[in-house]
Amino acid sequence: MNATKSENAFSFADTLNGENEFDSDEDDFESENEIEFENEIEFENETEFENENSGEPAPSFSTGKVKKKIIEVKDLDLWYGNNHALKNISIGIPKNKVFAFIGPSGCGKSTFLRTMNRMNDMISNCRIEGEIYIDNENIYAKETDVNDLRKRVGMVFQKANPFPMSIYDNVAYGPRIHGVSKKKIPGIVEESLKGAALWKEVKDRLKDSAFSLSGGQQQRLCIARTLAVKPEIILFDEPCSALDPISTRKIEELITKLKKEYTIIIVTHNMQQAARISDYTAFFLSGELVETGKTVHIFENPQDERTEGYITGRFG
Amino acid sequence: MSKRSIRDFKEKSMKSLFFIGGITTILVLLLIFVFLFAEALNFFKTYSLIEFFTGTQWMPGASPERFGILPLLAGSVIVTAGAIIIAVPIGILSAIYIAELAGPRTAGILKPAVELLAGIPSVVLGFFGLVILVPHIQSIFNLTTGQTALTGSIILAIMALPTIISVSEDAISSVPSALKQGSFALGSNHWQTIYKVIVPASISGISAAIILGIGRAIGETMAVMMVTGNMAIIPGSDLFLSSVRTITATIALEMGEVARGTEHYFALFAIGAVLFVMTIGVNLIAEAIKRKHRLEA
Numbered sequence: 001m002n003a004t005k006s007e008n009a010f011s012f013a014d015t016l017n018g019e020n021e022f023d024s025d026e027d028d029f030e031s032e033n034e035i036e037f038e039n040e041i042e043f044e045n046e047t048e049f050e051n052e053n054s055g056e057p058a059p060s061f062s063t064g065k066v067k068k069k070i071i072e073v074k075d076l077d078l079w080y081g082n083n084h085a086l087k088n089i090s091i092g093i094p095k096n097k098v099f100a101f102i103g104p105s106g107c108g109k110s111t112f113l114r115t116m117n118r119m120n121d122m123i124s125n126c127r128i129e130g131e132i133y134i135d136n137e138n139i140y141a142k143e144t145d146v147n148d149l150r151k152r153v154g155m156v157f158q159k160a161n162p163f164p165m166s167i168y169d170n171v172a173y174g175p176r177i178h179g180v181s182k183k184k185i186p187g188i189v190e191e192s193l194k195g196a197a198l199w200k201e202v203k204d205r206l207k208d209s210a211f212s213l214s215g216g217q218q219q220r221l222c223i224a225r226t227l228a229v230k231p232e233i234i235l236f237d238e239p240c241s242a243l244d245p246i247s248t249r250k251i252e253e254l255i256t257k258l259k260k261e262y263t264i265i266i267v268t269h270n271m272q273q274a275a276r277i278s279d280y281t282a283f284f285l286s287g288e289l290v291e292t293g294k295t296v297h298i299f300e301n302p303q304d305e306r307t308e309g310y311i312t313g314r315f316g
Numbered sequence: 317m318s319k320r321s322i323r324d325f326k327e328k329s330m331k332s333l334f335f336i337g338g339i340t341t342i343l344v345l346l347l348i349f350v351f352l353f354a355e356a357l358n359f360f361k362t363y364s365l366i367e368f369f370t371g372t373q374w375m376p377g378a379s380p381e382r383f384g385i386l387p388l389l390a391g392s393v394i395v396t397a398g399a400i401i402i403a404v405p406i407g408i409l410s411a412i413y414i415a416e417l418a419g420p421r422t423a424g425i426l427k428p429a430v431e432l433l434a435g436i437p438s439v440v441l442g443f444f445g446l447v448i449l450v451p452h453i454q455s456i457f458n459l460t461t462g463q464t465a466l467t468g469s470i471i472l473a474i475m476a477l478p479t480i481i482s483v484s485e486d487a488i489s490s491v492p493s494a495l496k497q498g499s500f501a502l503g504s505n506h507w508q509t510i511y512k513v514i515v516p517a518s519i520s521g522i523s524a525a526i527i528l529g530i531g532r533a534i535g536e537t538m539a540v541m542m543v544t545g546n547m548a549i550i551p552g553s554d555l556f557l558s559s560v561r562t563i564t565a566t567i568a569l570e571m572g573e574v575a576r577g578t579e580h581y582f583a584l585f586a587i588g589a590v591l592f593v594m595t596i597g598v599n600l601i602a603e604a605i606k607r608k609h610r611l612e613a
């Protein structure tokens with residue numbers, strides 16, 4: 001369990017008192033399930049969804065029922081060998097919102113994030129049961145084209161990982177591999193760099209190596225690279241953990257801006273960050289989804305005492 | 317002596333030890349360089365520089381003796397070029413296969429096998445070439461002799477392959493997995509990831525591998541001498557199927573019987589100097605490639 005994260009404790013802690021000695025041993029939590037929690041998110045004022053971004057109309061699900069959520073996870077279990085890393089997760093992710101995943105180190109946030117673009121496929125001893133629907137399509141169905149899925153569900157990693165090529169080529173990489181015509185690429189590159197709030201800083205040095213950029217700029221380049229393939233959903237796995245406060249603030253502003261066009265899921269260890277930028281939050285603990293809901297509810301009025309314990313910094 | 321001065325003394329003596337080591341290497345190199353070029357210069361006191369570089373005949377026994385380097389240069393260049401053409405694609409593809417595509421078990425068999433290939437003495441390879449390759453090449457291409465530049469190229473390629481494969485494989489395997497994941501996360505397939513990210517990211521290592529392989533090929537004497545027929549002629553249209561004589565083979569064949577101080581003796585130093593310049597050239601190119609890619613990366 002991660003003790004260093006306690007300094008990020010959210011300030012709602014002031015309102016709480018009582019047992020500060022929360023035992024951080026995860027096994028203790030599993031038995032005390034006094035409080036019921038809901039995995040389903042309730043939507044107020046959200047029956048309408050703007051369709052400005054989605055390229056193709058979503059194929060309708062076999063039941064014919066139109067879903068409100070762009071991602072729908074049903075009874076998902078995941079094992080690394082014998083390690084049961086995700087336990088019966090069900091959750092819905094609404095479109096054009098920022099969804100934060102929080103929880104102590106090793107609880108399975110990254111693992112869960114990777115199930116959504118099937119990056120876990122590359123881990124040899126990883127086994128998955130359950131279903132994930134994106135646009136009403138089961139991404140674990142046999143006929144799913146994984147590369148097409150990853151085009152729709154982009155990912156930004158914890159550590160910026162630009163390719164060893166020029167700034168321009170980094171952004172052009174995605175469109176090129178997906179066979180976008182040569183004429184369109186300069187426009188896409190500019191648009192994506194603008195989208196990632198990097199254009200002004202690099203427009204005169206597009207031919208320079210991506211490694212000549214600062215860490216924060218590299219991370220925004222990686223975001224631009226992801227935008228260039230025009231995804232619907234972007235997964236961020238602790239995108240700011242290696243950045244200084246100013247770069248972090250830039251990325252946060254960017255994410256807030258991006259949610260107009262994209263659905264965003266972000267893993268973060270920073271409680272203030274989750275509170276600042278996310279609309280919804282899910283709290284994970286040792287592979288279980290403990291609680292999820294609107295961020296304000298989770299932070300101000302958590303239903304589960306384990307959630308409360310975590311966000312007030314008493315463990316994790 | 318205080319503890320501190322002992323430590324200082326230790327540090328200083330270690331430093332000078334390394335300095336001596338480094339200086340010795342440079343001195344030896346310089347010595348060889350001076351010796352080689354001094355002897356080569358002796359040759360040009362009596363033989364025209366232009367005739368040496370443009371002469372198409374190497375005939376030490378004739379009168380007057382002819383020492384034109386072109387046939388030997390042609391032999392070396394053709395055999396080496398052939399080896400590169402054969403070994404580079406095979407080497408890089410094998411390296412990619414071992415590093416990226418083969419499962420851990422297959423890779424576990426292939427890697428030691430490649431290293432074993434590197435351990436074969438060149439004479440043994442030459443013998444293999446003479447007994448197996450030469451007759452086959454003779455019958456396949458319907459030649460009067462199977463001792464050709466092609467035969468030499470194949471043998472050299474076999475000798476260069478282990479270096480090219482293992483050094484490239486190292487370079488490819490050390491590409492950070494974060495880069496691969498970044499590429500996959502954009503929806504590219506394994507092939508696209510290999511040739512657009514992995515190979516470019518390891519290109520300096522791969523170039524180094526190729527140059528190291530070539531370096532071995534250019535200097536190699538024994539095996540080539542056994543299979544190329546050693547005729548000092550400039551190949552015509554039959555190019556790779558002609559019998560050739562390389563610079564190294566010429567020195568090895570003639571050094572033993574030449575009288576010291578004769579024009580022929582100095583001529584051998586002259587062609588040796590040319591070979592030396594060529595290998596230095598190859599190494600400088602290798603360095604330049606490496607530096608360029610380091611700057612780009």
Ligand SMILES: Nc1ncnc2c1ncn2[C@@H]1O[C@H](COP(=O)(O)OP(=O)(O)OP(=O)(O)O)[C@@H](O)[C@H]1O
Binds near residue numbers: 085110111123
């Ligand atoms: N590639 C892998 N192979 C085997 N086990 C793994 C692998 N990746 C993660 N795990 C295990 O799965 C569990 C969840 O790990 P995960 O990386 O998802 O946690 P996390 O919540 O993202 O933690 P952190 O906050 O430290 O990033 C851990 O027990 C971890 O050891």
Ligand SMILES: [Mg+2]
Binds near residue numbers: 111237
């Ligand atoms: Mg993680």
